[in-house]
Amino acid sequence: MPKPKIAFYWCASCGGCDEAIVDLAEDILGVVEAVDIVLWPVAMDFKKKDVEAMPDKSIVATFLNGAIRSSEQEEMAHLLRRKSQFLIAYGACAHLGGIPSLANQFEREQLLRYVYEESPTTVNESKTRPQCSVKNNGHAVTLPELRHVVRSLDQVVEVDYYIPGCPPTPKITKAAVGALLEGRLPPKGSVLAPDTALCEQCPRKSSKPTDLGFTQFKRPHQARLDPELCFLAQGVVCMGPATRGGCEAPCIGGNMPCSGCFGPTSRVRDQGAKMLSSLCANVAGKEEKDINGVLSGIPDPVGTFYRYALARSLLRRKVDLPAPAKQTP
């Protein structure tokens, strides 16, 4: 009986999700024994044409991490979709767009100009930019095109399951892979993590008062953080109430508030909007001046409420940014 074929791929990614697979440590050996890995760019030397040669749906599951930002990533997403029975969005970037999708606040040109011309450590007097296609000694050398918009995986192809987290914890990953191999999967489209908010399993839950009214917001670096008291009770924004649990709160254990990487529960369409709703409803004050004073403690609403989920938010992107001028392959 041939072993089921598994693939890993990374798109607009920091590499952390691949690290997370490796972090399964001893468990990785169990995985490797049970499956046949046919693609894993960070660790194995398979090529695109190997994938193209596979029959459609011959890969049982592809774990794709990273957001979709370039034409190459888009193409690979389509290719792997074609070749896989299950395409699983692995990690916050593939699930929601992740931190890379914060780039949706900026115009592509603005980003390129900053990176190639304006940043403090760039020296590029001729303002050379990488080109998508260049002729060199009679050969056409190509580079993928950077898209204008950062997307989550399911904004490009149909996705079967999501494993959330930045990165997903070893426990969540193991549970998901186990469920897959044993045929115990929930309905298509599910996020493979508990559907309750993080507060349920947070070690600081009992320290949170039931009459919390915010008179001030502080960012983590602006205060000495009490290692046992609920962050919200300390005036520090913690995304826990609006974020799925299942990670077992390692950030809280490291004395940092939750920043929302597991995304929202299934009953919520826009994580940032719900967190805003909950937080602001409990702000003390009824006069505009007083309320604005309290809210000034959150200087970057997009970065705070949508740190991982901007691409999958209802507005997706800063709406007045230009659309791509013409269709490019």
Place this chain on the structure above:
Amino acid sequence: MNSNGNNGDLRIGFYICHCGHNIAGVVDCPAVAQHIAKLPGVVVSRDYKYMCSDPGQELIAQDIREHRLNRVVVASCSPLLHEHTFRNAVAAGGLNPFFFQMVNIREHDSWVHTDVGAATAKAKALAQAAIRRVRFHRALEMTRVPIHPDVLVVGGGITGIHAALTMANGGKKVFLVEREPSIGGHMAKFDKTFPTLDCAACILTPKMSAVRAHENITLWTYSDVVKVEGYVGNYTVTVRRKPRYVKEDLCVGCQECIAACVFKEPKFPDEFNVGLGKRKPIYIPFPQAVPQVVLVDPERCIQVRTGKCKQTCLEACADRQALDFTQKEQLVEIKVGNIILATGFKLFDAKRIPQYGYGLYPNVVTSLELERLVTSSGPTGGEIVLKDGRHPKSVGFILCVGSRDMKTNRWCSRTCCMHSMKLAQLVREHTGADATVFYMDIRAPGKGCEEFYDKSLKEGIQFVRGRVAEVTDWALAPEEEGKLVIRVEDTLAGFVRRIPVDMIVLAVGMEPHADAQEVRRLFNMSCGTEGWFLEKHPKLAPVSTFTDGVFIAGCCQGPKDIPDSIAQAGAAAAEAMALIDKGYIEQEPNTANVMEEHCSGCKSCIPLCPFTAISFDAPSQKARINEALCKGCGTCVAACPSGSIRQNLFEDEEIFGEIEGVLADA
């Protein structure tokens, strides 16, 4: 029938009402029906002339049975008017009434737009929104709230008195709270009432006595309401009983203490006589006051202010010992099921129209001041006199002072025309003086009132049609010396006239009380734009408010005369009694509940509920909502960061459905 619309076969019946010409005149109803007929799930799509009529309602019930409908949408008037009607029609057809959604295409569409194309497009969009929403509706039951049988009436004027007596006679226990020291209100200050010229005291005092004697009425005067908590059927009201420094149950009203007071002569302005008479610091408001109990003015009494008085009043009451200077304000809590507000009105301050000279010329008086002069038990014993003691030979009555006026109050105060004509008749009767009424229009709509106007004309009262420009004492001719001159354009004669008179009576209009806003917040009601308490519907529900269990009656709802006030008092009493006799009220089940399997116990919702309906349940470590306390605002639902609270009738999916439907391309 399915209980959850997400499974199974969706069979929607859609009905668009023409409402005669009201909707059909602007919205192309057949076109909307045809458009909706094409939407998925719609099995029946009809337009009909009057959906709320019996045949219209029967049409729905029939279609439910015949076409096995499991959802119904009606596009017609406002749900605030007929949602209940149609829910009943749906129930009559055998379907749970909450599988129904209403679309407002009259108040919000045909009545406010003129462009047929735009209005029809809007109707289609709104109907589509309801079609998408109704899919997510669930079967629900109305909730029942028991009604406490006792009632609170606030305000002891004729309106409050009549409401209290009506309910007390019906066997209900009534608390009547009045902030003045006696009941009677404005009517107690009148001499005779139009159009019959009955003596006001003669018809009022028997009712006042009946209140005092009634075993079912607890009368608390010199008291006001300071807090109201709860909801229909279950109100907890805190009443503040101000100290009279007299024990009410011991005082028999002999008034020996007043005679014995260290102040030999009355010295202070007397409220009952609108400042025209005088009283001592210890006093009884007027001879027929109910209760017949004296009271001490804490700001004028030497004993209360300084503690250093001979207290001759105490000596005079030695055998009954009813006086008690140690009395303190008391807060009493009562439980009632219904509240009727009959707090009346105040009169316009004529100083706000300085050109009429009130406060400047001593012989310019208000209608109420003249009323006190005319009354035989008033400060002048019924003698109508000028400030120098002479009888006036000519009196001018200026109508609409502070009414029908863009600069002060826009409304008509409804009673002043009749009131002024009555006073004019009485003035002529008492003094034989010439009486001239200066009017814009004469309004005499009630029974016997037009006849009263005829009588006024027959008795030789002059009427000049014109808005008085000013009152002056600057004489320009010998006959104007020593008199007040009224300058007015006589619009029927066509020129400006100067008319000298001895005395001028200003028909000051009615206004809401100065503290109307505070009072209405206390009872969780609204005020209209003009400041009168807001009724639920100006035609169909004039004594109900939007807060169940709180009713309004009399002038606090808007200017009116005594017959109408009594009618409203009876109406409010009937509404309250209907609730009490039924024993319960049915409330829309739009409460919220926590989906326990999803709640993470983040406690974000708990501080949000002003009705303390949400608490943290320690054993399960989750939030819990007490649906009996939940009022259905939905604030917690919007706030729950994991989407774990659901509000019946306003679920997230239902509202998202509405949003999607209303924006879906036509």
Place this chain on the structure above:
Amino acid sequence: MLDTTWQPRIIAFFCNWCTYTAADLAGVSRLKYAPNVRVIRLMCSGRVDPQFLLEALARGADGVLIGGCHLGDCHYVEGNAKTLRRFLMLKRLLADLGVEDQRVRLEWISASEGDRVRSVINEMVDQVRALGPLNLPGRFADWDREMTGLEAQVRAAEPQTAPKAGELTHA
């Protein structure tokens, strides 16, 4: 591309006790105003979840209006205070995400202020008309046009034959 037949579509969330009643009063009084608003009825402005606003915009609304009771007059004591607090932060968020200020508006309108319903709607419709269509579904489609080429290409390609032995490409 300017569509001269475009008319602004504004979604309004009105609270049952004050603003919805005021809109009914405007109807009873036969006041006339622009037909561009579609009202969704809620019991209290406190029920307005910011997700509703964002969803309305994402689905094609050119503007969103929230109507509630004046502060201090909320039928449920202070649901409108929560609305205000959420709204102030939402405005900042929307500004950061490029939505013009005049497209989203919060108004306190009491049950007797039928005339204000009329004037607020007329004013807002004029302002939104001047801003032009927001048309987020159209913008989303424009943004996603950069994607359409590849999917077709990948679908059309046949699986290539397996590499022959000796052409192994991996370890």
